[in-house]
Amino acid sequence: MSDFRPVQMRSPVLTVRRVDAYHAITVVAPGIAERFRSGQFVAVAVGGEQSSMLLRRAFAIHEVKPDYGGTVEFLFAVRGRGTAWLAERRSRDLLDIVGPLGRPFPLPRDPVNCVLVGGGAGAAPLFPLAHTLRRRGCRVDFVLGAADAERVFGAITARRVAETATFTTDDGSFGLRGQVTEVLPQVVEDARSDVIYACGPMPMLREVTALAARYDIPVQVSVEETMACGTGVCMTCVIPVIGDDGITRMTRSCVDGPVFRGERVRFDDVGTIPFDALGAPGWKTHGDDAVQTREAG
Structure with missing residues (x-):
């Protein structure tokens, strides 16, 4: 069985390239490469050995x-x-x-129609996913958007890999003017999509999840939440997520995510601790059981 535990490496840089509004760094990291699954990320130390910047920066693995x-x-x-x-x-x-970190995208057991939705740099982790899905016999359709043409990532690759690729920009400088959620319903209907995978800003993920509910299809979202350690220690990346038992917990995006079932994330409460979340004021624990003692409102 493969070892999926993350490793820490001092990795030599192979290339640094500019990709429109973004930068892409390729490093030689065999220990991370052999463990990687689509949707995982790396945490990179910055500033050098004498730097006062102690916190790592988390980045999705693109390739x-x-x-x-x-x-x-x-x-x-x-x-x-x-x-x-x-x-x-x-x-x-x-x-x-350090990597690969986080929970990867779950993959369908059978060939299904998949639509991949990305906002800005959030498109990056969708490309290894697209290749994996294609190898499994799945249909892949891309919907990618950003503020402007320079921030739409991977358009050429998306056209090559997917059955269809639709692009949107807020200013109309590339593709259709508007947002991905405005064109997504038509793509879902035309492709008869069975599942949605999405990565991008929280407002986009909230709207994509709501749209998936209207079509009664599952949605997997990779959240873009600020992470300080990437390993579950610091608790800075927690978001409210509903568990299998129906109880909301402040869940760490780095180790329990970044991929979640969209309908389980309480997007409207991100950035807060909901009153009914486990451990919030109003909860008491009795042994292994948690009991809510404050009424809603």
């Missing part, structure tokens, strides 16, 4: 290849000092990386 002993590529946009430092790396620099 894994056996070349050069096993390479891993991740995508990011420059948003602060840490990602600016990463963008300045060059070939043969070493990066301290």
Whole structure:
């Protein structure tokens, strides 16, 4: 049986390339490559050994290849000092990386019609998923959107891999003007989609999940939540998720996610601790049982 436990590696940089509004870094990391499953991510140390930036940065894995002993590529946009430092790396620099981390996308047992929905850089983890689904005989349709043309990631690859690829931009500079949720219903109907996979901003995931409910099809979402450690220790990436028992828990995106069943995520309560969440004020525990003692309202 394969070992899926994450590993920490000092990985040499193979390439750093600019992809429109994003940067993509490919590192030689055979230990991570051989364990990777679609939807998992890496946590990268930034700033160098003497840096005051102690927290790692989490990035979805976009591509894994056996070349050069096993390479891993991740995508990011420059948003602060840490990602600016990463963008300045060059070939043969070493990066301290932990991975693969997180819960991967669950895969269908039988060939089904799958629509993959990505917003901005959220499209990155959908590409290894698309290849895996195609190998299983599934139909794949892409719906990708972003604010503008420069932020739509992977359009050429999406056209090559998928049965159909639909693109949207807020400003109309590429594809259709609007958002992915506006065109998704037509794609679902035309492709007779059986399942939706989505990754992107929380508002997009909320709308995609609501749309899946209207069509009564399952949806798997990969949440974009800020992570400080990526290993479940710091509790900064918790979101309210409904468990199999119907009880809401503040769930760690990094180890229990980043992939969740969309209908289980309480998107309207993200950023808060709902009053009815286990452990919130109003709950008492008796042994292994939890009892809510405060009434709603």
